[in-house]
Amino acid sequence: MKALETEYKKQISLDIPDLWDRIEAGVDEYEATKTTEAEVKVVDIDRKKKNNKKIIVMIGKIAGAAACMLLAATVIFNFGTRKNASIKADSGMAFMANSTTCEEAPAAEYAAEAAEEAYWTDEEAVECEESVAADTAGTAMTETAEETAPAMDNAAAKEASEVKTADVLNEAAKDSAVSINADTAEMASIIADDTACGEQEAAKIAAILADCDVVTITEISRLPVEIMDSDWYMSNGYWNINTDVYGVNAIDVNGDSVDYGLYIERNGDSSTLKAIGKDKPYKDLVYENQ
């Protein structure tokens, strides 16, 4: 008896062909494929690196462009702001030049400097002023011109006021005494009617105005509460809930337009009549009649 396992394996072994060439070829093919895959991976990595580099460069360009845009926007914004400031300064120049006192000189100097930087030339400003004085500003003015309108209005009003003053002075020269009496009497009458004060107080008002060298009263009006709420009136104690204040615009003997404030402060049955002037020192313009 022969051992089946031993004999069978021996026989199988004899039949085995040499497979080494096939195996070696397969290994070489695998190694070649492996190398190619590695190269592909390297290429992919290089490509990714290049793409990353492109992206970084692109981001850099975008960031640069954004920075330039931001810079440009900042410059334009500042330029626009400066332009507005210049225009405002320029628009205020004419008024300030006409009404500047020594104390206001630095402000006028600033306005002049700003005017130099403004886009408007002096000639254009004058033209605009003239156009406002001719009452054409509402239709023909640009935005810049609109900003300058209040100042122009002031200048025009002053010009008109001067013209009117000349007329008043001429009339006052003819019949000054009558004019004073009539105006003061009129004002006293108005205030008396409005405040229910007596004839005695009306006489006092007339006396005050006469003492102020008032020639003509151009306007008299009761001042609104919000004006009296201002710091100036409040700090000087001229206003409380029992006070009525009247604004008086008048022409004095010198032909100057002056503003007076008359107010009547009531305290129970008694009342205090006071007069103050806006444009002159307080002590010179307060008259107390108690």
Add this chain to the structure above:
Amino acid sequence: MTEEAFSLSVSKILAGDKTGLREIYDAYLAYIYQIVYGVVGRKEDAEDITSEFFIKFWQQADKYKAGSGHKGYLATMARNMAIDHLRKHKREILDDFTANDEDDVSSIKEPVSEDNTEAQVVEDISLQEALDKLKPEEKQIVDMKVLSEMTFAEIARLLNIPMGTVTWRYREAIKKLRRYGYEGT
């Protein structure tokens, strides 16, 4: 091949040196081929799978862990490759078995009655001639058991037949081979 020698060969493979693979090839070609042949049962398929086995070992040499018993590792790997092949080409192989079976039916000599010659050698023939006397399904089980060193359970699982059928067929095959002078275990 000792464990140390095998590990050294693996190290060469990992270093890209083909002499390491050659050493393993020389030592275990027959062993691997037998295992594969025992499963697939066809010479051409066994050659292909054996070649693929060594190429795959070259590719996956890093997965081998020294000290785990390299011969068992190689046998398991070769057997699994052969089984995979068998599963992929099961229909073709079964058809071949059927054809061989039909061809063999006419050529098979009627065995002598068991009553008279069960323990006697009736004919002194070569092993190959003796194996050819077996039915295809019997030879397949003998190959798997003897060459591939598979257990009956593994064979039953692989062929998807009851283990009792496997053992009965194996026993029948061994009886026949014994009559021709080959003693199986």
